[in-house]
Amino acid sequence: QQYTNWRTLPSRATYSVEAGETYDIEIHFAQRENWQANLEFNFGKELDVTYxxxxxxxxxxxxxxxxxxxxxxxxxxxxxxxxxxxxxxxxxxxxxxxxxxxxxxxxxxxxxxxxxxxxxxxxxxxxxxxxxxxxxxxxxxxxxxxxxxxxxxxxxxxxxxxxxxxxxxxxxxxxxxxxxxxxxxxxxxxxxxxxxxxPFGFGLSYPSFEIGEAEASKTSITPDETVWLTIPVTNTGDRTGTEIVQVYVRKVNDKDGPIKTLKGFERVELNSGKSAEAVIELPPSSFEFYDWEQRKMAITSGEYEVFYGNSSASEDLKKITVEIK
The missing domain is CATH 3.40.50.1700 (Glycoside hydrolase family 3 C-terminal domain)
Known part of the structure; x- marks a missing residue:
């Protein structure tokens, strides 16, 4: 068997042997390229593992x-x-x-x-x-x-x-x-x-958090405008913790497009029982998806679903709709 590698890594070669027989085993190694020439080897037998x-x-x-x-x-x-x-x-x-x-x-x-x-x-x-x-x-x-x-x-x-x-x-x-x-x-x-x-974006913490209803600075925009989302977050647990508020965007009626794409996130650290607001910017590029007519990434008119929550899982997300004129 032959192995070529640029660093010493464990490899495994299996041979069947019989009790009482003597075998000659030769191991050849050499330097290649500018890699080090080294060799580490051992012999042993495999046994079934029991616990x-x-x-x-x-x-x-x-x-x-x-x-x-x-x-x-x-x-x-x-x-x-x-x-x-x-x-x-x-x-x-x-x-x-x-x-x-x-x-x-x-x-x-x-x-x-x-x-x-x-x-x-x-x-x-x-x-x-x-x-x-x-x-x-x-x-x-x-x-x-x-x-x-x-x-x-x-x-x-x-x-x-x-x-x-x-x-x-x-x-x-x-x-x-x-x-x-x-x-x-x-x-x-x-x-x-x-x-x-x-799912992507999933992660638990010792306290639990509640994501409130978001407010968008605008829900009807032109292709060169920015949307700001203000999202209330409450620490409903019994100790200080940090939640990662995530925002995903989907272009409605985009047949071959993604289900959702992460476009922004913000860390919010809160003491027990306290609330704060995550403010997340969605610049024009957040609404850029592949357009088959132009054969390139582009911002096109239509409806876009903006999801927000603490993971990409559907049950962890809320939604608002933004229209691009």
Missing amino acids: DQIIENLDGIETVIYVGGLSTLLEGEEMPVNYPGFKGGDRTNIELPAVQREFLKALKAAGKTVIYVNNSGSAIALTPETESADAILQAWYGGESGGQAVADVLFGDYNPSGKLPVTFYKHSDQLPDIEDYSMEGRTYRYLESEEALF
């Missing part, structure tokens, strides 16, 4: 914080990785690796309260984990201080307010083949939000 001993060691423990997910050694670009779910740094599915998925199920079956901290640089289909875990924290790759940041959130020393910058799908089969260039069913712009596991 009985781990569960036994957790006897008397009610709550388990399980930190799992992926690794920068698995997902990347042009990497000599060939594991289930990965190929050359690409993902062949977006599921959590089976060994982790089954472990979370085993913890839940043992009666544990499970807090799952997911490390990844991309979306993972966590549908089974919504059953096997009581809470999920998406930590991405936090770097040197990532562990401290996660601990601050889990123990309540910091109130989370992040929102997902990508859609988390329910399962791998939702994604079309990568060679299918149609956008249908891809990203929050072309996927109905109820079909997502966790």
